């Protein structure tokens with residue numbers, strides 16, 4: 001429906017309608033979340049970066065910013081405290097956000113520690129090259145729901161050009177091993193999803209990739225390169241709608257319902273337009289325990305390694321209100337939505 005409206009309406013009309021809809025809906029969504037909070041139900045979407053490093057250098061990456069960067073690693077003992085202080089409030093948990101989770105060599109222990117808090121949906125996103133059998137076993141045994149693996153080329157040459165890394169064969173071998181381990185245990189989870197960030201230069205290779213590597217994944221996202229977020233200049237080119245949907249049609253023929261995301265996005269990001277109701281569902285924990293509201297540059301007061309999130313919420317209630325009404329300086333000047 002959303003895509004149909006996008007196709008038939010002029011972009012500006014679609015954007016205005018979307019703003020109005022979200023403006024009307026967001027109060028309702030926010031109130032529902034507050035009711036959940038009052039009733040002691042889970043009301044947060046949380047991502048944790050246990051390490052701030054990446055072994056790839058994707059030319060289009062909107063999060064990789066190495067200016068003045070210092071790698072940080074969250075100790076397991078700190079993660080256990082974060083888990084105790086935060087996970088009982090979370091309906092969704094990702095063990096990754098901005099960086100590459102497998103740069104944490106003890107990720108398997110972190111996955112197991114995350115499994116103890118009954119979070120209904122657990123997942124993470126990885127480039128897949130450093131996934132070890134230990135990590136895979138931990139993910140299977142802890143009931144991780146989905147692992148998204150970012151691949152954006154079918155040939156080692158293009159993969160290397162995009163990522164400055166020669167790892168494609170290693171990633172594919174890891175995924176084959178992962179599927180074997182799932183089969184041996186008779187389980188379907190984690191679902192292995194390919195995240196294919198698509199642009200003019202790599203779109204046709206998605207079809208080639210699917211034909212050659214159908215066995216390594218369960219579901220496939222064909223996801224359009226976002227035109228602008230943290231990186232102002234991207235070396236690759238966005239496709240127009242016709243070209244994009246031409247590739248989607250070829251993928252659909254091969255994948256059917258396994259193609260689970262193929263929306264064309266004309267906006268600056270994939271977040272909803274209008275008044276923002278997403279701040280409580282977009283919390284990112286950094287390795288030192290500070291929490292950032294993922295859609296903005298705002299950091300919450302407090303530290304979740306030391307404090308329970310109920311205390312942190314109270315300290316930041318005014319900021320959440322401001323974000324929900326889109327009243328912060330960031331919302332007004334930087335966000336543009």
Ligand SMILES: C[S@@+](CC[C@H](N)C(=O)[O-])C[C@H]1O[C@@H](n2cnc3c(N)ncnc32)[C@H](O)[C@@H]1O
Nearest residue numbers: 060061062099100125126127150195197225226
């Ligand atoms: C930033 S990465 C972090 C996790 C991990 N390092 C990985 O690559 O899977 C998360 C996802 O963002 C996607 N991504 C990065 N830059 C993007 C952009 N400019 N447009 C759309 N998706 C992008 C990546 O392809 C990846 O699937």
Ligand code: SF4
Nearest residue numbers: 054056057058061127
């Ligand atoms: S692997 Fe992920 S975090 Fe690293 S550069 Fe690529 S998209 Fe960015």
